[in-house]
Amino acid sequence: MSRIAVLITDMFEDVEYTQPAEAFRKAGHELVHVGLSAGETVHGKKEQTPVAIDRSASDVSVDGFDALFIPGGYSPDKLRAHDAPVEFVRQFVKSGKPVLAICHAPQLLITAQVLEGRKITGWKSVAQDIKNAGAEYINREVVVDGNLVSSRKPDDIPAFIEASLEKLRETGGEKAKVAAAEQR
Template sequence: MSKIACVMTDMFEDSEYTSPVQEFEGGGHEVMVIGPEAGKEVTGKNGEAKVKTDLAIEDAKPEDYDALFIPGGFSPDILRADDRFVHFARHFMDQDKPVFAICHGPQLLITADVLKDRKVTGFKSIHMDLKHAGADFQDKEVVVCHNLVTSRTPDDLPAFNRESLKLLK
């Protein structure tokens, strides 16, 4: 099955990590959490989920993974200030590998400059950012554009998980 890189730091949206990971692992896929430091516990913004990172970004090679998962919350905004995460995310888009980004997750892709002419969705507060990045914004629960699956909020998780798993087959 697929090996999925999940890029994340503190302040991720708890359910936007836990629900997809449960579905991915239930489908036989492996999820590796990549953060600024290896072995560091990162905490969701609601304090419900605590996750230990598997690898530090400097030790992660994007070519070792089949797909990229970017949970929402404030984490993607923090990560996009670090060029290592930006380059890591860009690799997946450039190589047409599956990328799953929910809520604020597309912020990392905006900074990676890979959304021009792509159909995408995201949390309400980033709609204009997506449009300014050249994306074709769609206000739908899930948008699939070639290798990219995006959704808006935790309410969209069933559709996000379903479409993400389809891309992994």
């Protein structure tokens, strides 16, 4: 199964984290919460869902993971103001490994400058930003373009989960298990 980095900080959209995270765990995937500071607890914007940060974005490498999951809400906007999460996202997209992005998550991809020529969806208010970054904005519940899986909003979560799990099945995950064991 895959080892998934969850890039998250305060004010994430609770259901855009909790529902996919539950589905990923149920399918046997391991989640590692990556944020600004290891050991801190961040909270969702509506339900105040607590999430403990396992690793700092400045202390992780793409090599240790099989996929990247970015929940929406205000979290992506807060994260893109910091170099380490932006660089982590840039390297992840370039690696070809799955990047699972919902709602406002494209804000991080825009700042990482990795959307040129790609197809993606996201929350309506970031559609123009996506286009300005050189990507084609597609207003659909889920868009898969190579290693990018994206959705627009909480209503799209079932389709997002289905497409994300399919992408994870396609790509496997044994490489990250070996890398993770070597890091421990």
